[in-house]
Amino acid sequence: MVKHSPNPPQSGHKSRVQAQEEKKREDAATRALDYYLNPKPASPPEPDSTKLFIVAPHIDTETLLANASEDLLSISTIAADLADDVDDSRRCVALAISRMADGVQLLVERALDHLETREMAAPGAEG
Numbered sequence: 001m002v003k004h005s006p007n008p009p010q011s012g013h014k015s016r017v018q019a020q021e022e023k024k025r026e027d028a029a030t031r032a033l034d035y036y037l038n039p040k041p042a043s044p045p046e047p048d049s050t051k052l053f054i055v056a057p058h059i060d061t062e063t064l065l066a067n068a069s070e071d072l073l074s075i076s077t078i079a080a081d082l083a084d085d086v087d088d089s090r091r092c093v094a095l096a097i098s099r100m101a102d103g104v105q106l107l108v109e110r111a112l113d114h115l116e117t118r119e120m121a122a123p124g125a126e127g
Helices: 016-037 061-085 088-121
Strands: none
Touching: 061 088
């Protein structure tokens, strides 16, 4: 008599212990794959409850300085326009605010220039 298969077919039944062990291995494999292939995004830091407004922590220095420069230019323009509408000491105050904003804007522009110079001098910088 010729035997068609070397081993008898396995029954579809597994012991409860075998099923639990297989389930544990599958769960561990799923957790490991999820950990490496589907990482969860880092949770944002807890907001400081004492501050009403904050600057987003992920914004780079160059962007912050560029926005500060534009805001200072706006402040200077508003103060200069206000100086045209008032007289005497109020005019002097408005012009002083405008000039102070201009001075701070020059400082911010210089900081931006330093950042750009560092980026150009950094190894591997495109240019």
